[in-house]
Amino acid sequence: MQKLDRGIISPYDMKKTKNRIIYGVMILAILVMVISMLYPMTVTLFNGLKPNKEVNSFPPTYFPNHWVWGNYSKAWNYIDLPGFLVNTLKIFVGNMAATVVIIGFAAFSLSKLNVPLQKYVYVFFMITLFIPPTTYIIPNFINLKDLGLLNTFWAFWLPAGASAYYMMIQKQFFDSINNEIFESSRIDGASEIRNFFQIAFPLSLPIFATLAIFVFSSAWNDWYWPSLVMHGDKTYPLAVAIVKYVLNVRRLDTNIKFALLTLVSLPPVVIFLIFQKFIIRGLNIGSVKG
Structure with a gap:
C-alpha cells in the first residue's frame, strides 16, 4: 500500500462532507480578502488611465472606455x-x-x-x-x-x-x-x-x-x-x-x-x-x- 504524505487536509479528510464545506468556506474567505485588497489598487490604476470627465462621471466604470496612457507621463x-x-x-x-x-x-x-x-x-x-x-x-x-x-x-x-x-x-x-x-x-x-x-x-x-x-x-x-x-x-x-x-x-x-x-x-x-x-x-x- 502506497504511503501518502499527510498535510493539513488529506484526501481522506476531503471525503467527508463537513470537511469539504469548511474547506470551501475557507477558500471563499480567502477570495473575498484577495478581492477586497486588489479592488482599490486596480481602481486606482484604471482611473489613472481614464479621461478626467470619465473619472468624475456617474455611475462609475471599472475599466476605461477610453485609454489615456499620457496621464502617467503628465x-x-x-x-x-x-x-x-x-x-x-x-x-x-x-x-x-x-x-x-x-x-x-x-x-x-x-x-x-x-x-x-x-x-x-x-x-x-x-x-x-x-x-x-x-x-x-x-x-x-x-x-x-x-x-x-x-x-x-x-x-x-x-x-x-x-x-x-x-x-x-x-x-x-x-x-x-x-x-x-x-x-x-x-x-x-x-x-x-x-x-x-x-x-x-x-x-x-x-x-x-x-x-x-x-x-x-x-x-x-x-x-x-x-x-x-x-x-x-x-x-x-x-x-x-x-x-x-x-x-x-x-x-x-x-x-x-x-x-x-x-x-x-x-x-x-x-x-x-x-x-x-x-x-x-x-x-x-x-x-x-x-
Whole structure:
C-alpha cells in the first residue's frame, strides 16, 4: 500500500462532507480578502488611465472606455518625483544603518556578552513595546528642536536607533547562533566588533533582509512624522509631497491624481513580491530559538 504524505487536509479528510464545506468556506474567505485588497489598487490604476470627465462621471466604470496612457507621463512631470524619491531613500538608508549598527550592537551585546543586569536591561527594553508611539512624539520633537536637528535627516536616523521591536527580533536570532563560534574567534584575538561584522552579520543576513523590508515600508509610507520635522521641498520625502502637492490640491485633475498615486504605490508592492520569501524566512528564524 502506497504511503501518502499527510498535510493539513488529506484526501481522506476531503471525503467527508463537513470537511469539504469548511474547506470551501475557507477558500471563499480567502477570495473575498484577495478581492477586497486588489479592488482599490486596480481602481486606482484604471482611473489613472481614464479621461478626467470619465473619472468624475456617474455611475462609475471599472475599466476605461477610453485609454489615456499620457496621464502617467503628465503625472511623472507634475512634481519632482525623483527628487522626493531620493529623500525617501536617504531616510531608508540612514534608518537601516541605525538598525544594523546601533540596534544590532545592542542586540548582540545582550545576546553574546556578559552585560551587567542583562535580563533586567532586556526586560526594560521590552516594556517600551507597551508604550503607545503617540505618547513620545512630542518629547522626540522637542528634543530634536533643542538639538537643532529639525529639517534634517537626523530627525529620522536618531529615533530609528531606538526600536525595541527590531532589537528583540535581532536578539532572538543571535541567540540561535552557537556561542562556540564566537569563543573560538576570541581565542584567536578577535574583538567583539570584529565578531559582529565578520561572524554575526553574515550569519544574520536573512533577518537583516527582513528588517530592511520593514524599514523601507516605514520610510516609504510614513507621512505624519516627516510632516512635523521637515519644512521644505529639498527635504520632503515622497509621502509628504504626495499629500501636500497631490491630495490637498483641488485644481489638479482627478485622473492625474490617480496616476500619481499608482506610481507611488506600485514600487513597495513589487519589492514585497520579490522579497517576500525573506520576510517569511526571517520571521520564522527570528521567532524560534534553538
